[in-house]
Amino acid sequence: MMKLGYEPNIVTLNSLLNGYCHGKRISEAVALVDQMVEMGYQPDPFTFTTLIHGLFLHNKASESVALVERMVVKGCQPSLVTYGVVINGICKSGDIDLALNLLKKMEAGKIEADVVIYNTVIDGLCKYRQVDDALNLFNQMEIKGVRADVVTYNSLISCLCNYGRWSDASGLLSDMIEKKIVPNVVTFNALIDAFVKEGKLIEAEKLYEEMIKRSIYPNIFTYNSLIYGFCTHDRLDEAKQLSEFMVSKDCIPDVVTYSTLIKGFCKCKRVEEGVELFREMSQKGLVGNTITYTTLIQGFFQARDCDNAQKVYKEMESHGVAPSIMTYNILLDGLCNNGKLEKALVVFEYMQKSGTELDIVTYNIMIEGMCKAGKVEDGRDLFCSLRLKGVKPDVITYNTLISGLSSKRLLQEADVLLRKMKEDGPLPNSRTYNTLIRAHLIDGDKGASAELIREMRSCGFVGDASTFGLVTNMLHDGRLDTSFLEMLS
Known part of the structure; x- marks a missing residue:
């Protein structure tokens, strides 16, 4: 050109x-x-x-x-x-x-x-958890005559709430109202959600009422936060009523709404009502997410309904909803606790073959399941394989296997595990000592039990109710003298 x-x-x-x-x-x-x-x-x-x-x-x-x-x-x-x-x-x-x-x-x-540039930097500071720097910049802009707007306050209020600085957040709300900067639904949502998560439901309800007074219409986030609050406080009927009320206000419940309600009902052992809500959401074309299905599976297991828990898991798979490690752990724990170790082993094997990253909780569940089913040797083999898998046993792992070995009178192996804990960690806790003390007492080894009691007391632990109960019974039938009770006390 x-x-x-x-x-x-x-x-x-x-x-x-x-x-x-x-x-x-x-x-x-x-x-x-x-x-x-x-x-x-x-x-x-x-x-x-x-x-x-x-x-x-x-x-x-x-x-x-x-x-x-x-x-x-x-x-x-x-x-x-x-x-x-x-x-x-x-x-x-x-x-x-x-x-x-x-x-x-x-x-x-x-x-x-201008205010837009200040808002950008303040929001950035808030997102990267530099709340005090954000407040300093807010004060600087005020000094320079740049008037903050609702976006400025929303960023700061949300950040302060995330840090649990409720009084500072409430102070900013009062400040903006005093300066005739009208708060919007985002402002109130930030405060309501934060108060709910902190367990301050009464304060959250007052803010909700204030919203209504100011003709600020709640949205799905407002309702979901309050429903979560009602559910965590076991106010399930009010949570359900609020979900119905939001529909009357043309605010349609989403997967989060239903999942929260289902979890609330299942937690309170009202599983059937949770299932009704699950069916209702399905009829409305909403597909449950991992949390929804996991909650239902856990609810059925807590209600000792193993069959329906497995049906929900299969439905989850058929709908292409990927289970999380928590889903699998709840499923394995439920199956093991209901005497279905073989089914748990099938799921466990699938998890390993599918490349699912197993955590120590998964292994603890399986080792406990094996021990409870009398397959202590299998539990011991799985325990021994952990280090090869790059998984470090925790105190629960050791306690579970020690309890299993003790139930089979394999006390030498249990004692070896105790020494290993003391040498390599994790350190034994109250349960470790109490399990071994009882096992040696039942085995008739008073000397070993006495030594363990002394060691336990030197570590700052005391006998638990089961140990006291066993010692008391053995005192009554003459198998022990009062010195054991004195040592425990």
């Missing part, structure tokens, strides 16, 4: 710049902007914005700041919009210090940041 004697205008050059950025030719895009300046063109906000977007697209946050600084040196002062784009990109990339540094450079260059 230039060879033909035609001088490109800024629109043409911006179009070429846009093409370079989208064509992943970012170095050529940077060179083009430099060339534009040399040719006497004044890059406009679109020029800067296009190039900056291109730089962020290629994870070049620091280059975008360098570009702004270079433009200033060359006499092309970027606009407030350009600075806003750069700061937004830097904050999204997580480099909050760089954003703060650029904000200071703006001030040094007599460019006054």
